[in-house]
Amino acid sequence: MGIKENCFKKSLWVFHLSAGSCNNCDIEILDLLTPRYDVERFGMKLVGSIRHADVLLVTGIVTKKTKARVLEVYEQAPKPIIVIAVGTCPCTGGIFTSGYNFAGPLDKVIPVDAYIPGCPPKPEAMLAGIVKLLSQPPKSGNPRTTSEAQP
Amino acid sequence: MGKKTIVPIGPYHPLLEEPEFFKLYCDGETVVDMEWETGYNHRGIEKICESKTFEQVFYVVERICGICSTSHPFAYANAVESIGAVEIPVRAKLIRSIIGELERVHSHLLWVGLAGHFLGYNTVFMWAWKYREPVLDMFEIITGNRNSYAMFTIGGVRRDIDENKASQLIKVLEDVKIKTDLLVGAVMDDPVIHARLKGVGTLTAKDIHDFGAVGPTARASGVDIDVRRDDPYAAYDMVNWKVITVKEGDVFAKAEVRLLELYESISIINQCLQLLKKEKEGDIKAKVREIPAGIGIGHAEAPRGEVFHFVKSDGGNSPVRHKIRAPSYNCITTFRRSCIGGTISDAAIATAAVDPCYCCTERMIQVYDHNSGKRTMSAAELIKLSQQKTEELNKQFSAKDRS
Amino acid sequence: MNEKDNLMSIENYISDLKIRFPQITNVEVINVKRLMVHIPTSVLAQITGYWFNELNYRYIIVSAMDSKDGFELIYHYSDDSSGWIMSLNVMLAHNEPTVESMTPIVYGIEWIEREIMDILGIQFLNHPKPERFLLPENWPEGNYPYRRKIRKEDR
Numbered sequence: 001m002g003i004k005e006n007c008f009k010k011s012l013w014v015f016h017l018s019a020g021s022c023n024n025c026d027i028e029i030l031d032l033l034t035p036r037y038d039v040e041r042f043g044m045k046l047v048g049s050i051r052h053a054d055v056l057l058v059t060g061i062v063t064k065k066t067k068a069r070v071l072e073v074y075e076q077a078p079k080p081i082i083v084i085a086v087g088t089c090p091c092t093g094g095i096f097t098s099g100y101n102f103a104g105p106l107d108k109v110i111p112v113d114a115y116i117p118g119c120p121p122k123p124e125a126m127l128a129g130i131v132k133l134l135s136q137p138p139k140s141g142n143p144r145t146t147s148e149a150q151p
Numbered sequence: 152m153g154k155k156t157i158v159p160i161g162p163y164h165p166l167l168e169e170p171e172f173f174k175l176y177c178d179g180e181t182v183v184d185m186e187w188e189t190g191y192n193h194r195g196i197e198k199i200c201e202s203k204t205f206e207q208v209f210y211v212v213e214r215i216c217g218i219c220s221t222s223h224p225f226a227y228a229n230a231v232e233s234i235g236a237v238e239i240p241v242r243a244k245l246i247r248s249i250i251g252e253l254e255r256v257h258s259h260l261l262w263v264g265l266a267g268h269f270l271g272y273n274t275v276f277m278w279a280w281k282y283r284e285p286v287l288d289m290f291e292i293i294t295g296n297r298n299s300y301a302m303f304t305i306g307g308v309r310r311d312i313d314e315n316k317a318s319q320l321i322k323v324l325e326d327v328k329i330k331t332d333l334l335v336g337a338v339m340d341d342p343v344i345h346a347r348l349k350g351v352g353t354l355t356a357k358d359i360h361d362f363g364a365v366g367p368t369a370r371a372s373g374v375d376i377d378v379r380r381d382d383p384y385a386a387y388d389m390v391n392w393k394v395i396t397v398k399e400g401d402v403f404a405k406a407e408v409r410l411l412e413l414y415e416s417i418s419i420i421n422q423c424l425q426l427l428k429k430e431k432e433g434d435i436k437a438k439v440r441e442i443p444a445g446i447g448i449g450h451a452e453a454p455r456g457e458v459f460h461f462v463k464s465d466g467g468n469s470p471v472r473h474k475i476r477a478p479s480y481n482c483i484t485t486f487r488r489s490c491i492g493g494t495i496s497d498a499a500i501a502t503a504a505v506d507p508c509y510c511c512t513e514r515m516i517q518v519y520d521h522n523s524g525k526r527t528m529s530a531a532e533l534i535k536l537s538q539q540k541t542e543e544l545n546k547q548f549s550a551k552d553r554s
Numbered sequence: 555m556n557e558k559d560n561l562m563s564i565e566n567y568i569s570d571l572k573i574r575f576p577q578i579t580n581v582e583v584i585n586v587k588r589l590m591v592h593i594p595t596s597v598l599a600q601i602t603g604y605w606f607n608e609l610n611y612r613y614i615i616v617s618a619m620d621s622k623d624g625f626e627l628i629y630h631y632s633d634d635s636s637g638w639i640m641s642l643n644v645m646l647a648h649n650e651p652t653v654e655s656m657t658p659i660v661y662g663i664e665w666i667e668r669e670i671m672d673i674l675g676i677q678f679l680n681h682p683k684p685e686r687f688l689l690p691e692n693w694p695e696g697n698y699p700y701r702r703k704i705r706k707e708d709r
């Protein structure tokens with residue numbers, strides 16, 4: 001078993017970064033914590049600092065001004081880290097692609113492990129995405145993190 | 152500059168299309184000045200709208216703010232329909248109002264939860280969000296999506312509310328009303344909340360006027376404005392309701408306004424549903440062929456205040472210029488008055504009172520030491536500070552009770 | 555107030571405004587309850603002061619656009635007692651887009667003026683903080699996203 005599979009077997013701590021969202025996605029992520037979905041029972045928890053996190057959730061389009069911050073947060077993240085693009089915005093840019101302040105889809109900025117499309121994706125969809133990702137860890141998908149993960 | 156500390160809040164502060172980055176300058180515990188930097192979330196939506204057709208713009212403006220995803224289409228519809236002098240069917244008017252008010256219910260519940268979290272009452276947070284779920288389910292039943300409803304179109308609405316859905320909605324609202332009673336009780340009767348929120352972040356009527364603040368922020372300072380009453384649109388002049396105003400202007404007053412508005416919204420929806428029953432026949436959409444050249448100005452009362460849209464058409468397919476103003480654009484500037492002179496532990500709740508979203512605020516708040524530029528305090532710690540203050544008050548009160 | 559009274563009073567209002575400020579070039583009712591007053595920049599501060607301080611109108615926002623004859627700035631105010639939205643329209647020449655800042659009169663206008671500076675490149679004289687507001691720090695100088703690329707005279 002690779003180190004990545006080993007690391008991500010148990011409770012995941014999640015850091016949530018909104019790059020330039022309409023905050024629908026952000027609210028749906030928060031919704032996951034509240035009684036109906038309650039992801040905390042799986043040990044998943046939102047943390048206040050990227051340095052504590054196993055997973056980086058990115059919502060919203062990456063604007064030219066946030067691009068540097070997204071990169072910075074990614075650099076600060078302890079590797080290996082799973083990056084998940086939540087919502088259509090970070091996946092492709094969706095409706096905002098033609099905007100002058102749009103800096104490109106998230107995977108052009110940092111390596112992404114999973115995409116959860118939808119505008120906003122339902123909380124169930126987010127759960128399903130995470131479960132899928134964990135049950136099938138990407139073999140090679142994330143070059144930067146995997147190479148760093150190898151001891 | 153002596154021992155001044157800078158506390159940056161942000162860069163992310165949603166509910167605006169442009170989240171901003173605050174720096175609090177602190178002298179010891181007191182906030183002495185404030186500065187801001189914005190543009191992180193600037194997506195150029197106004198420009199994007201100019202490249203879309205009038206119909207398509209609805210789906211763009213819906214994505215300005217996830218929580219106000221009816222308010223922007225509402226104001227935009229008012230603006231465009233005023234250019235074309237479109238008369239919309241009564242049924243469509245009623246449905247529009249129902250959706251608008253339902254959104255207010257879910258948004259205010261969300262705020263109550265977040266405010267609770269800031270104060271360290273996480274139970275309130277969980278409760279309020281739990282009670283919000285049935286409202287979102289109702290949205291899903293009526294419109295097909297939990298948020299971003301895509302309900303509006305030029306001349307009417309896209310989906311109908313039939314008898315079956317109406318009766319489900321009535322049931323949900325009854326339930327929400329009971330839960331609101333509970334929340335109101337929890338807030339109004341709690342001496343700790345009184346002590347914690349009264350006199351914090353006070354704004355006077357003059358402050359409101361200076362900055363052009365709107366919505367619950369203004370109404371909590373005794374400024375009696377509400378677009379729904381002052382310039383009625385959709386079905387708001389067909390139903391009975393009243394505008395809630397409170398004089399004090401502090402954070403407590405803002406909470407009070409929002410909680411009491413929940414009742415008004417529920418009553419508006421119920422009345423609209425009654426009228427909808429009578430208005431059985433009828434279209435939900437008027438036929439609109441083209442939008443003539445002209446200028447349209449439309450506004451609508453969002454949960455956070457007035458949303459304003461300015462649309463200029465040259466008779467073509469898409470707007471020539473589309474100016475959007477979200478309520479927070481004006482409300483946020485009032486922080487300069489509400490935070491200065493207060494303590495850092497109050498800054499979190501004073502900013503939250505205007506209704507920004509905590510998830511983003513929390514993440515990026517950091518305290519910087521002014522001289523060394525080193526990070527001395529993190530986001531979570533700032534909120535913890537706020538929560539600690541409540542706890543201390545809690546202890547004081549229980550000590551008093553015992554003695 | 556019924557429709558007719560409303561019309562009557564707005565006519566009175568317009569003539570009164572014209573007497574007060576003879577420099578006004580044009581007043582039009584563009585829609586139901588929407589008034590647009592076209593003025594030269596010289597009286598902007600006076601009318602703004604009159605509306606904001608004396609009549610207690612609520613400041614809403616400033617819309618700016620690049621139109622055929624120049625840059626149009628539209629200052630929107632709302633008279634909440636009657637529901638009318640009153641707009642002041644000033645036109646600035648394409649080659650000299652400068653105007654007095656209204657921030658000393660209306661506090662809240664500060665942000666939107668900075669935003670217009672960013673997106674259209676209009677200069678506001680005596681603005682307390684004429685800094686970049688919306689666009690990223692590395693945005694090229696002199697590139698204003700809301701300016702029209704092709705104008706008639708350029709063709």
Ligand code: SF4
Nearest residue numbers: 022025087088089119
């Ligand atoms: S994907 Fe949709 S809901 Fe999510 S941030 Fe983007 S626009 Fe908002």
